Amino acid sequence: IEAALAGGPLRGRRVVVTSGPTHEPIDPVRYIANRSSGAQGTSIARALAGLGAEVVFVTGPATVPPPAGVEVVRVETAREMLEAVQAALPADAAVFAAAVADWRVANAAGQKMKKDGTGLAPALEFAENPDILATVAGMSEGRPRLVVGFAAETHDVEAHARAKRDRKACDWIVANDVSPATGIMGGAENEVTLITAEGAETWPRLSKDEVAGRLAQRIAEALA
Ligand code: CTP
Ligand code: CA
Numbered sequence: 001i002e003a004a005l006a007g008g009p010l011r012g013r014r015v016v017v018t019s020g021p022t023h024e025p026i027d028p029v030r031y032i033a034n035r036s037s038g039a040q041g042t043s044i045a046r047a048l049a050g051l052g053a054e055v056v057f058v059t060g061p062a063t064v065p066p067p068a069g070v071e072v073v074r075v076e077t078a079r080e081m082l083e084a085v086q087a088a089l090p091a092d093a094a095v096f097a098a099a100v101a102d103w104r105v106a107n108a109a110g111q112k113m114k115k116d117g118t119g120l121a122p123a124l125e126f127a128e129n130p131d132i133l134a135t136v137a138g139m140s141e142g143r144p145r146l147v148v149g150f151a152a153e154t155h156d157v158e159a160h161a162r163a164k165r166d167r168k169a170c171d172w173i174v175a176n177d178v179s180p181a182t183g184i185m186g187g188a189e190n191e192v193t194l195i196t197a198e199g200a201e202t203w204p205r206l207s208k209d210e211v212a213g214r215l216a217q218r219i220a221e222a223l224a
Helices: 002-007 039-050 078-088 132-137 157-168 208-223
Strands: 014-019 023-027 030-033 054-059 071-074 093-096 103-105 126-128 146-153 172-177 192-196 199-202
Touching: 014 039, 014 078, 023 103, 039 054, 039 093, 039 208, 054 078, 071 078, 078 132, 093 132, 093 208, 132 146, 132 157, 146 157, 146 208, 157 172, 157 192, 157 199, 192 208
Parallel strands: 014 054, 014 093, 054 071, 093 146, 146 172
Antiparallel strands: 023 030, 103 126, 172 192, 192 199
16 A cells, blocks of 8 residues: 555645535534535545545544545534635645535524523524635635536536536536435435536446546546
């Protein structure tokens, strides 16, 4: 294994990978979050490390354990994730596989919220979280050479993913259809379309490890 690492095509390359959900507190005992096991991001980090990359793995509270052989940075909220990613730069590439909560609770309580006996529910106010992918892709100085985002969509997958690539100014988008009928969400397999400047490529339905392996290989070619 040591020998394989030493000779891998990504040897000497540094890659930042985000993974898992973020948790946004409502009060000290409650939070809102996206559904994400962290499985795909974990597989990607493992595959990149397997090709010899120095990987910084910035993860929210995921279900699956982080891979071996990477530097793990654990965060909870989207704002913490952005800070951790910025602290991990500069890097040759960045892969944003995290399911970041789009909103945080603006009026989060410092103490546990209690039922007040009126039967009325508390009103939560939301504020938009920073877009980590767009922030890094838009860096005027020190931008990673290859910035890869994900797009989990339930309909018009390719059109939404292309629009996302343009809007966020990233190099690639790995798009997938997470509508309930596909059974992708929470499963061991994934079926993705890779959107690049050259166009769109749909890969067959593969295990998340195989998707990760292919993506890592493509990243190695792009950085070669
Ligand atoms: N992303 C991020 N920071 C955010 C939101 C999203 O870094 N605050 C990243 C995700 O990790 C993913 C990509 O942006 O790589 C696309 O996420 P997605 O939720 O599909 O895009 P959004 O711009 O949030 O659009 P939508 O309204 O469809 O959720
Ligand atoms: Ca989102």
